[in-house]
Amino acid sequence: MPQLSMRDAINQALHQEMERDPRVIVLGEDVSGGAGGSSGEREASGGIFGVTKGLLPRFGAERVIDTPISESAIVGAAAGAALAGLRPVAELMFADFVGVCMDQIYNQVAKFRYMFGGKSRCPVVIRMAMGAGMGMGAQHSQSIYALLTAVPGLKIVVPSNARDAKGLLIQAIRDDDPVVFFEHKALYPRKCEVPEAPYTVRFGEASLVREGRDVTVVAFARMVPFAEKALDALAKEGISCDLIDPRTTSPLDEDTILESLEGTGRLVIVDESPPRCSVAADIAALAAGRGYGSLKAPVIQVTPPHTPVPFSPALERAYVPGPQRIEAAIRQVLGRGA
Amino acid sequence: MPLEKSRLLAAYRRMKTIREFEERLHVEIATGEIPGFTHLYAGQEAVAVGVCTDLTDQDYIVSTHRGHGHCIAKGCDIDGMMKEIYGRRAGLCKGKGGSMHIADFDKGMLGANAIVGGGPPLAVGAAIACKLRRGAGAQGHVSVAFGGDGSCNQGTVFEAMNLAVVLAAPAIFVFENNGYSEHTGASYAVGSNDITARAAAFGMSAERVDGSDFFAVHAAMRRALERARAGGGPGAIEAMTTRFYGHFEGDPQRYRAKDEVARHRATMDCLVRFRASVAQDGSLSGEELDAIDREVLEEIDAAVTAARAAPLPPESDLTTDVYISY
Numbered sequence: 001m002p003q004l005s006m007r008d009a010i011n012q013a014l015h016q017e018m019e020r021d022p023r024v025i026v027l028g029e030d031v032s033g034g035a036g037g038s039s040g041e042r043e044a045s046g047g048i049f050g051v052t053k054g055l056l057p058r059f060g061a062e063r064v065i066d067t068p069i070s071e072s073a074i075v076g077a078a079a080g081a082a083l084a085g086l087r088p089v090a091e092l093m094f095a096d097f098v099g100v101c102m103d104q105i106y107n108q109v110a111k112f113r114y115m116f117g118g119k120s121r122c123p124v125v126i127r128m129a130m131g132a133g134m135g136m137g138a139q140h141s142q143s144i145y146a147l148l149t150a151v152p153g154l155k156i157v158v159p160s161n162a163r164d165a166k167g168l169l170i171q172a173i174r175d176d177d178p179v180v181f182f183e184h185k186a187l188y189p190r191k192c193e194v195p196e197a198p199y200t201v202r203f204g205e206a207s208l209v210r211e212g213r214d215v216t217v218v219a220f221a222r223m224v225p226f227a228e229k230a231l232d233a234l235a236k237e238g239i240s241c242d243l244i245d246p247r248t249t250s251p252l253d254e255d256t257i258l259e260s261l262e263g264t265g266r267l268v269i270v271d272e273s274p275p276r277c278s279v280a281a282d283i284a285a286l287a288a289g290r291g292y293g294s295l296k297a298p299v300i301q302v303t304p305p306h307t308p309v310p311f312s313p314a315l316e317r318a319y320v321p322g323p324q325r326i327e328a329a330i331r332q333v334l335g336r337g338a
Numbered sequence: 339m340p341l342e343k344s345r346l347l348a349a350y351r352r353m354k355t356i357r358e359f360e361e362r363l364h365v366e367i368a369t370g371e372i373p374g375f376t377h378l379y380a381g382q383e384a385v386a387v388g389v390c391t392d393l394t395d396q397d398y399i400v401s402t403h404r405g406h407g408h409c410i411a412k413g414c415d416i417d418g419m420m421k422e423i424y425g426r427r428a429g430l431c432k433g434k435g436g437s438m439h440i441a442d443f444d445k446g447m448l449g450a451n452a453i454v455g456g457g458p459p460l461a462v463g464a465a466i467a468c469k470l471r472r473g474a475g476a477q478g479h480v481s482v483a484f485g486g487d488g489s490c491n492q493g494t495v496f497e498a499m500n501l502a503v504v505l506a507a508p509a510i511f512v513f514e515n516n517g518y519s520e521h522t523g524a525s526y527a528v529g530s531n532d533i534t535a536r537a538a539a540f541g542m543s544a545e546r547v548d549g550s551d552f553f554a555v556h557a558a559m560r561r562a563l564e565r566a567r568a569g570g571g572p573g574a575i576e577a578m579t580t581r582f583y584g585h586f587e588g589d590p591q592r593y594r595a596k597d598e599v600a601r602h603r604a605t606m607d608c609l610v611r612f613r614a615s616v617a618q619d620g621s622l623s624g625e626e627l628d629a630i631d632r633e634v635l636e637e638i639d640a641a642v643t644a645a646r647a648a649p650l651p652p653e654s655d656l657t658t659d660v661y662i663s664y
Contacts, residue, residue: 029520036523037593044593045521068491068527069454069519100453100494135373135425137436139452307660311436312425313373314650 004194009162027065028091032056071101095130110153141309160224167201204251212240219270229323265296379407381582384608386411388555400457405450420641426648455492458483465509488519508566537574549577
């Protein structure tokens with residue numbers, strides 16, 4: 001099976017879905033780039049992270065639309081096109097730019113179906129890159145999926161690897177509801193085996209990345225490979241954990257988490273979002289409620305502190321939860337000291 | 339009224355400082371020592387300095403992701419800026435902001451912004467403050483919003499321009515049209531390809547100037563400033579300029595013709611044009627300018643050496659300054 005980076009896997013999913021369904025369009029800033037440039041080279045960019053490369057030459061400027069820097073118009077136009085029967089994939093470049101177009105996402109897109117009495121269909125996908133660790137500062141590094149997970153009407157996807165990303169994006173494009181698709185910047189170059197043929201990964205179905213007996217570890221996006229590193233280290237001491245990657249935060253696969261917790265009695269949640277009103281806190285509440293009878297120890301949440309993302313690498317390293325902090329949390333939940 | 343000699347020299351020094359600051363960063367970034375995303379201002383110096391020359395520390399500016407030039411033009415400390423860009427504790431923002439988020443409130447520099455279109459509404463707010471503080475009949479202070487051609491397509495910028503007109507706020511919108519919104523040409527992304535007319539349509543005076551000509555920018559700014567300081571409301575300047583580097587460092591610039599930058603360096607270099615202009619009217623000598631060149635190079639060199647040697651922030655800084663009290 002071919003090895004693909006997450007960048008290429010998402011790119012392949014876009015190609016395959018645009019090929020399959022003429023209603024699929026892509027729009028955003030520099031999704032091809034080069035329009036109006038002096039080199040005359042169209043597709044001078046292919047997306048700031050190269051994710052949309054090749055789409056313009058294959059599908060043309062009618063379906064691969066470079067936009068001005070106008071996030072509200074990008075999301076709003078994508079949503080309007082979806083209401084009118086297309087299946088747009090809008091790209092917001094950095095997840096932080098949600099701040100510019102929040103109204104279109106949470107007052108418009110998210111509410112149509114309910115507010116219009118179930119009559120509307122808004123199959124829009126809004127893609128964006130998230131995550132800290134690259135020295136990009138407070139306005140280009142945030143993991144804001146908790147913010148949008150809180151909004152009824154949106155489905156939220158947070159892939160941790162190339163294989164899932166491809167299947168989840170194809171599902172997102174075929175899904176009839178609005179989907180926000182978060183791509184962690186640090187995961188773009190990470191490769192794994194990705195089937196060539198199109199496939200879908202169902203929303204609300206967690207992936208059991210590792211099986212173990214001592215602790216249930218739930219992690220999202222880049223925190224999944226970090227948790228794997230921690231588990232590798234702990235395995236040498238005979239500690240084994242379930243590692244659950246929910247893959248979507250809305251819908252959330254509560255049952256898989258609770259079933260695992262039944263077996264282990266101990267829960268560590270690893271989340272790159274800030275700690276207040278986070279997905280980690282949401283899952284901790286799930287454990288304290290439906291999972292109460294299973295708990296043998298207090299739930300531990302491994303998150304950044306309640307601060308914006310700092311610029312200096314010295315601080316950013318301390319901000320992002322890393323394998324060592326995850327390892328320490330697992331020891332702690334087992335009562336084996338920090 | 340032409341600028342007096344000392345101010346001409348100061349303007350040249352600032353333009354040269356911006357140029358050398360950016361040229362040096364271009365070299366240093368390649369070493370991998372500077373974290374993150376850096377957007378260089380080289381090529382656009384006459385805009386920042388032409389706009390800021392007549393501003394005082396009590397006048398405000400808001401800046402963009404391409405903000406080093408605005409900071410230097412407004413008088414920010416070079417050492418503090420360099421340390422910030424290197425992520426050091428002694429940086430202007432304690433290493434927490436970085437290249438895209440330099441601010442210096444003592445200088446009326448309200449911050450660079452990594453959200454395109456994020457700044458102009460803030461500038462209108464600062465202009466409201468200036469307006470409230472202006473005594474009857476007195477000359478007031480102003481607020482300047484720097485933005486690129488890309489920013490003129492953001493709703494926030496439309497809203498800010500309209501609000502400034504509605505309130506007759508002393509806000510000046512400076513659009514630096516360097517031809518590109520990231521990797522897309524302004525001729526494509528700005529529908530009318532006429533930012534000046536767009537600003538004028540909001541009901542303010544707006545003019546287009548040659549952004550490589552310090553004197554043209556300065557004269558346009560002086561007109562806008564006189565009007566705004568006297569209570570005549572907002573204005574806009576579209577400065578036609580060019581960037582000598584990519585959108586960010588590492589940008590392969592495939593959207594640009596191979597010889598475009600070389601051509602612009604040969605014909606649109608604001609420093610060369612400034613020198614030619616002062617030589618022609620005899621206001622400054624080549625020796626005086628050469629001396630500034632040497633001093634600037636030494637200053638930038640010292641700033642890089644100091645930044646490299648400066649300590650990183652301690653981990654305990656991570657959770658400070660989220661709030662004033664909590």
